[in-house]
Structures are given as structure tokens and as C-alpha cells.
Amino acid sequence: MRTDIVSSGVGELSYEIREIVKVAKRAENSGLEIVWENIGDPIAKGEKLPHWIKEIVAETAMEDSSYGYCPTKGLLETREFLADLNNSRNGANISSEDILFFNGLGDAITNIYGLLRKECRVIGPKPAYSTHSSAEGLHANCHPVMYELNKDDNWNPDIEDLTNKIKYNPSIAGILLINPGNPTGAVYSKKVLSNIVDIANEYDLFILTDEIYSNIVYNGKKHNYLSEVIDDVSGISLKGISKDLPWPGSRCGWAEFYNVEKDPIFHKYVENICKFKMIEVCSTTLPQKVIPRVMSDNRYGKYLEERKKHYEYASNYVYDRMKKIEGVTVNKTNGAFYNTLVLEKEYLNEDQSLKIEDNGLKNYIETISKGIPNDKRFVYYLLGSTGICTVPLTSFCSEHNGLRFTLLERNMEIMNNTFEIMAEKIEEYILSN
Numbered sequence: 001m002r003t004d005i006v007s008s009g010v011g012e013l014s015y016e017i018r019e020i021v022k023v024a025k026r027a028e029n030s031g032l033e034i035v036w037e038n039i040g041d042p043i044a045k046g047e048k049l050p051h052w053i054k055e056i057v058a059e060t061a062m063e064d065s066s067y068g069y070c071p072t073k074g075l076l077e078t079r080e081f082l083a084d085l086n087n088s089r090n091g092a093n094i095s096s097e098d099i100l101f102f103n104g105l106g107d108a109i110t111n112i113y114g115l116l117r118k119e120c121r122v123i124g125p126k127p128a129y130s131t132h133s134s135a136e137g138l139h140a141n142c143h144p145v146m147y148e149l150n151k152d153d154n155w156n157p158d159i160e161d162l163t164n165k166i167k168y169n170p171s172i173a174g175i176l177l178i179n180p181g182n183p184t185g186a187v188y189s190k191k192v193l194s195n196i197v198d199i200a201n202e203y204d205l206f207i208l209t210d211e212i213y214s215n216i217v218y219n220g221k222k223h224n225y226l227s228e229v230i231d232d233v234s235g236i237s238l239k240g241i242s243k244d245l246p247w248p249g250s251r252c253g254w255a256e257f258y259n260v261e262k263d264p265i266f267h268k269y270v271e272n273i274c275k276f277k278m279i280e281v282c283s284t285t286l287p288q289k290v291i292p293r294v295m296s297d298n299r300y301g302k303y304l305e306e307r308k309k310h311y312e313y314a315s316n317y318v319y320d321r322m323k324k325i326e327g328v329t330v331n332k333t334n335g336a337f338y339n340t341l342v343l344e345k346e347y348l349n350e351d352q353s354l355k356i357e358d359n360g361l362k363n364y365i366e367t368i369s370k371g372i373p374n375d376k377r378f379v380y381y382l383l384g385s386t387g388i389c390t391v392p393l394t395s396f397c398s399e400h401n402g403l404r405f406t407l408l409e410r411n412m413e414i415m416n417n418t419f420e421i422m423a424e425k426i427e428e429y430i431l432s433n
Contacts, residue, residue, distance in 0.1 A: 030361040035387055042246040046410035084240075124144060156300050159195055213336040
């Protein structure tokens with residue numbers, strides 16, 4: 001073409017969670033049965049929505065109004081319900097006007113980063129969730145700016161690292177929190193959140209928090225919402241129904257804006273986000289109509305508790321098994337439904353491998369494993385050897401080698417067997433040099 005139409009920021013677009021599917025399909029074509037541990041889709045892992053939720057969806061789908069446009073910000077009755085839910089937590093109060101619906105949080109994230117001034121940065125955690133880090137990097141046309149999560153402190157934010165990076169980088173305008181963590185499964189205490197609010201207050205920043213897993217917390221932990229600790233700091237909380245209903249195919253999420261009127265610049269920024277959504281007209285109507293009916297049903301809490309018991313069992317099973325392996329650092333997952341473990345660098349090298357039965361697949365894995373991070377090399381060999389598809393930790397903008405996998409499998413025999421095979425293959429791989 002006569003001019004280069006490619007954005008200089010596209011090099012930051014990465015989503016290994018789905019990119020690894022190409023390798024898995026190659027393994028599947030070689031006769032391996034794939035165990036999909038790469039993506040957090042409860043439905044794909046065998047979870048069945050209870051009949052009563054399906055009935056609500058079906059009844060709502062019979063209403064003619066569910067097929068029409070809704071207001072740009074979202075259905076008023078749903079926004080009022082969610083505002084009341086937030087205000088019941090005795091934190092920052094919001095009204096229905098402080099809530100904006102999106103077609104999933106991917107849509108929200110794209111808008112929130114994309115409408116920042118090009119010079120402004122949002123510092124995010126590493127390991128990072130790829131949708132956030134890619135959107136921030138694309139917006140800035142360079143590598144995302146990040147602060148460390150401490151693997152030796154249950155993946156809590158390294159407050160000193162965060163403070164120093166903000167202090168010496170005046171382009172930073174906001175702080176991203178993912179709580180509960182993806183990929184880490186960490187759940188932050190109120191003290192940790194308050195420390196970050198203090199930093200935001202000191203340097204006059206806004207806070208963006210992804211709370212999509214706020215209803216998936218277990219092992220005796222409690223989710224502390226940003227709205228409970230935010231004080232007078234400006235903030236945005238991202239929530240949705242893809243994980244806790246769960247209805248990922250609905251592509252239904254929303255942003256809650258806190259303390260909008262207390263800062264004129266933040267107020268204008270939020271206005272622009274809403275205006276851009278107006279250009280798109282609105283978000284999907286049907287799932288919005290369902291939200292109050294499902295979440296106010298007394299069966300909903302019981303349903304969530306049953307699911308959390310499953311994740312708690314899986315979390316403890318993995319932790320108890322993996323912590324015994326020399327060269328592995330693992331923290332207990334307390335929220336969301338992933339486990340992240342670190343393969344210590346001194347235990348990895350480019351000569352390690354696992355036995356792959358099919359010669360064609362073996363040659364393919366050997367070829368694509370050259371010149372890549374050592375954890376990605378292990379993930380490929382694990383996939384070629386066993387059919388277990390996980391995600392390398394370095395693909396989450398992390399300097400740590402490791403892997404992320406889910407706690408979603410509903411068939412207990414398959415789940416236990418998968419975790420046991422993974423543990424055995426890690427031990428075998430470490431000893432293969």
C-alpha cells in the first residue's frame with residue numbers, strides 16, 4: 001500500500017490463551033485427546049447451568065422487549081439494581097447513572113484504554129491478564145508499564161515497586177488491580193487495597209479494578225470491593241456475568257464509576273467513554289434483563305456456594321500435590337478458578353524434553369520449541385506428550401517461568417488424573433536433563 005496502515009502498537013497484541021489452540025489442534029490431529037486447560041470457560045469444562053436459571057433466560061427471551069435496543073448505558077432497572085447492590089456494601093455510593101454496560105469486559109477494556117490520552121499510562125500487574133496488558137500496550141504503542149506481584153507473598157502487589165515506578169514515571173495516570181487475580185488466583189486483603197488507594201491519592205491517580213471474579217472466592221477468604229476502600233479517589237470497577245452465572249457467551253459486562261464528580265478531568269474522561277458507547281448505540285439487551293431476576297433469587301447464593309466448594313477442593317488438591325515438587329513454587333488459589341505455578345529458572349534449560357509417541361508430532365514440537373522461553377517449551381512438550389493444554393506464565397508478561405491452568409473440570413476423576421499427570425510430567429521434565 002502507498003502508506004503503512006498498521007499500528008505500531010500491534011506488536012503488543014498477544015493472547016496465548018487462544019493462540020496455543022493451534023498447537024493443540026496439531027496434537028489432536030495426531031490422535032491425542034486434548035484436555036483443555038487453557039481458557040476459563042466453565043461451560044466448556046462441563047458445568048451445567050441449573051434449570052431455574054435457564055427458565056429465567058427462556059422466559060425473558062419470550063418478551064418482545066428483549067429483542068430491541070436498550071438505553072446506551074444499559075437498562076435502567078438493571079442499573080438501579082446493581083447500584084443498590086454496590087451501595088449495600090457501605091462504601092462509595094453510586095447511582096444508576098454511574099453504571100455503563102458493555103458487550104463483555106473485552107469491549108469495556110478496549111474503550112477504557114483506547115480513550116485515554118496517548119501520553120497517559122495505566123500501570124498494571126505482572127503476571128498480567130493479557131487483555132489488559134495488550135490493550136494498554138496498543139494504546140501507548142509500546143510495551144505495557146507494569147508493577148511486580150510477589151510470588152513469595154501469595155502474589156500480593158509489591159508496594160515498593162509500584163510506588164517507585166509511579167514516582168519516577170509522571171506519565172502514569174492510573175493503577176490497574178485484578179482482584180481476584182487472573183492468572184494468580186490471589187485475593188487481596190483490605191489492607192493491601194487501602195495501601196494502593198493511598199498511593200493513588202498521593203499521586204492523584206485513578207484506580208481501575210477488574211472484579212469479574214468477585215463472587216468466586218473461597219478457602220475462608222473474603223472479597224473486598226474497591227468501592228469499600230476507595231474514599232475520595234476516582235475509580236472504575238469492571239464486573240460481569242460470564243464467570244459467576246456463568247454465561248460467558250452472553251458477552252455482558254459493566255463498569256461502575258466512583259467519585260466521578262470529585263475530579264473534573266476524570267468526569268470528562270468518563271463522559272467520553274459514555275459518548276463512545278453511544279456511537280455503538282448500546283450493549284446486548286437480553287442478558288441485562290436477566291441479571292436482577294437471577295441475582296435476587298434466593299437460589300443464586302446457594303448455587304454459588306456449591307461452585308465455590310468445587311474450586312476450593314481443586315485448589316487444595318493442586319496445592320498439596322505441586323508444593324512437594326522440587327523446583328516448583330506454588331501458592332494456594334483463593335479466588336477465580338486458575339492455578340499458577342512457577343518453575344524456578346535454575347531447574348529449566350533448552351535440553352529438557354518429554355517423550356512424544358507420534359514421530360510427526362515429536363518433530364513438530366521439537367521444531368516449534370526452538371528459541372522460545374523455557375516454560376513455553378515445557379508447555380509444548382506437556383501438550384505433545386499428554387494432550388494437556390496449559391498456558392506458559394511468560395505469556396502473561398511475566399519474567400517467571402511457569403504455567404497457568406484451570407480448576408474447572410467437573411468430572412472429579414478426570415480432574416484428579418489431569419493434575420496427577422501434570423505433576424508427574426513436571427518431575428520427569430526437570431529430571432530429563
